[in-house]
Amino acid sequence: xxxxxxxxxxxxxxxxxxxxxxxxxxxxxxxxxxxxxxxxxxxxxxxxxxxxxxxxxxxxxxxxxxxxxxxxxxxxxxxxxxxxxxxxxxxxxxxxxxxxxxxxxxxxxxxxxxxxxxxxxxxxxxxxxxxxxxxxxxxxxxxxxxxxxxxxxxxxxxxxxxxxxxxxxxxxxxxxxxxxxxxxxxxxxxxxxxxxxxxxxxxxxxxxxxxxxxxxxxxxxxxxxxxxxxxxxxxxxxxxxxxxxxxxxxxxxxxxxxxxxxxxxxxxxxxxxxxxxxxxxxxxxxxxxxxxxxxxxxxxxxxxxxxxxxxxxxxxxxxxx
Ligand code: HEC
Ligand code: HEC
Numbered sequence: 398x399x400x401x402x403x404x405x406x407x408x409x410x411x412x413x414x415x416x417x418x419x420x421x422x423x424x425x426x427x428x429x430x431x432x433x434x435x436x437x438x439x440x441x442x443x444x445x446x447x448x449x450x451x452x453x454x455x456x457x458x459x460x461x462x463x464x465x466x467x468x469x470x471x472x473x474x475x476x477x478x479x480x481x482x483x484x485x486x487x488x489x490x491x492x493x494x495x496x497x498x499x500x501x502x503x504x505x506x507x508x509x510x511x512x513x514x515x516x517x518x519x520x521x522x523x524x525x526x527x528x529x530x531x532x533x534x535x536x537x538x539x540x541x542x543x544x545x546x547x548x549x550x551x552x553x554x555x556x557x558x559x560x561x562x563x564x565x566x567x568x569x570x571x572x573x574x575x576x577x578x579x580x581x582x583x584x585x586x587x588x589x590x591x592x593x594x595x596x597x598x599x600x601x602x603x604x605x606x607x608x609x610x611x612x613x614x615x616x617x618x619x620x621x622x623x624x625x626x627x628x629x630x631x632x633x634x635x636x637x638x639x640x641x642x643x644x645x646x647x648x649x650x651x652x653x654x655x656x657x658x659x660x661x662x663x664x665x666x667x668x669x670x671x672x673x674x675x676x677x678x679x680x681x682x683x684x685x686x687x688x689x690x691x692x693x694x695x696x697x698x699x700x701x702x703x704x705x706x707x708x709x710x711x712x713x714x715x716x717x718x
Contacts, residue, residue, distance in 0.1 A: 407587040410594045414575050416606045420489045420562055426504060426555045431541040436560025438537065438714045439553060444527060446517035448473060453510065456482045459711040462649035463564060468657025473518040479622070481657040486645050489562035492611040496639045496655045497625045503558035508550060521550055533717030566645040567706030582703040589700025592693055597669065598683040608644035614681040617673015620656055626679070636679040646705045662701050666694050
C-alpha cells in the first residue's frame with residue numbers, strides 16, 4: 398500500500414483553497430449600493446450607543462483587522478467583556494455568529510450589541526427615536542429601502558449586515574501561489590502548508606479558503622468559559638467548544654483565542670503541539686501531542702504569515718446631521 402501511495406506535494410492540496418469570485422447575499426436582503434452605504438454609516442456612528450461614544454468600529458476597528466487588539470472587548474462604561482472581539486472578515490460566507498454561535502444571521506446579530514448593556518447600551522426604542530430625529534438619516538433610509546416610510550429595526554439590521562458582507566480579506570501571497578505564482582510564498586511556507594493539511598491536522602477544522610469549518614470545538618484551553626456548551630448543555634462535546642476562527646490575516650489580530658489567552662502564533666502552534674492544556678471529555682480528537690520539530694513549528698508559522706493581504710485603506714464616512 399505504501400509503495401502505491403502518491404507523494405504529497407504542496408500542490409496536492411492547492412485546489413481546496415481557491416477563493417470564490419463573488420460575495421453571496423441572501424434572497425431576503427439582496428445587495429444594493431444604498432444599503433451598503435447606509436450600513437457603513439451606521440457602523441461608524443457612535444450615536445448608536447447610549448454614551449454617543451462607542452460605535453461598532455470602536456471594537457471592530459478596520460485598522461486592527463476588524464478587531465480591537467485586546468484580550469477582551471471593552472464596552473459601555475469601560476466595562477471589560479467576557480470574550481475577545483472577533484474579526485468581521487469574510488462573514489458573508491458564515492453560518493452561525495459569535496464565538497458560541499448564538500446568532501443565526503448577520504441581520505439578527507447586528508442589533509444585539511447596540512442594546513447589550515455591556516456594549517453600546519442603547520435600548521432599541523431609543524435607537525429608533527434618535528435616528529429618526531436626524532433628518533439626513535431619514536433620507537439615507539428612504540434611498541436604501543424605497544417604499545418604507547419609517548426607520549425600522551429590521552432595516553437597521555439589514556443595512557449593517559449588507560455592509561458587513563462587503564468586508565472581504567484581500568489577495569494574500571498564499572492566494573497568488575494558489576493561482577499559480579510559484580515563488581509567491583517561501584519554501585518554508587510551502588512545507589508549513591503540507592504540515593497544516595497532514596501531520597498537524599489543522600485543516601480538519603480550519604478548512605477551505607476562509608480556513609474555518611464554521612463548527613465548534615474544544616481545543617483544550619484552560620478556562621471556565623463553557624462556550625457553545627452553555628447554550629446546548631445536552632451535547633457533551635460542545636462543552637468548552639468555540640467557533641473555529643478564520644485564519645485569514647491572522648497575524649494582524651493578536652492576542653488569540655476566545656479569551657485572548659495566547660499572544661503569538663508561536664504560542665498557538667505550541668498549544669497544538671502539546672495537544673491542548675486540559676484533557677477533558679469534550680476535547681477534540683485531533684488534540685493529541687503532534688511531535689513537531691522546531692523546523693516544522695517554524696514552517697507552520699511561515700505558512701500562517703502567508704495568509705495576510707495588504708488591503709486598501711478603509712474610508713470613514715461623514716456622518717449624517
Ligand atoms: C464593546 C465592543 C463591541 C462593540 C461596540 C461591538 N462588538 Fe461585535 N463583537 C464584540 C465581541 C466581544 C464579540 C464576540 C462576543 C461573543 O462571542 O460572545 C463580537 C462579535 C461580533 C460578531 C460575530 C462575528 C463572528 O465571527 O461570529 C459580529 C458580526 C459583530 N460582532 C458585529 C458587530 C456590529 C455590527 C456592531 C455594532 C452594531 C458590533 N459588533 C459592536 C465586541 C463588540
Ligand atoms: C479540532 C479543530 C481544530 C484543529 C484541529 C485546529 N484548530 Fe485552530 N482553532 C480551532 C478553534 C475552535 C479555535 C478557537 C478556540 C478558542 O478560542 O477557544 C482555534 C483557534 C486557532 C487560532 C487562533 C485564531 C484567533 O483568531 O484567535 C489559530 C492561529 C489556529 N487555531 C491555528 C491552528 C493551527 C496552526 C492548527 C494545526 C496545528 C490548528 N489551528 C488546529 C479549531 C481547531
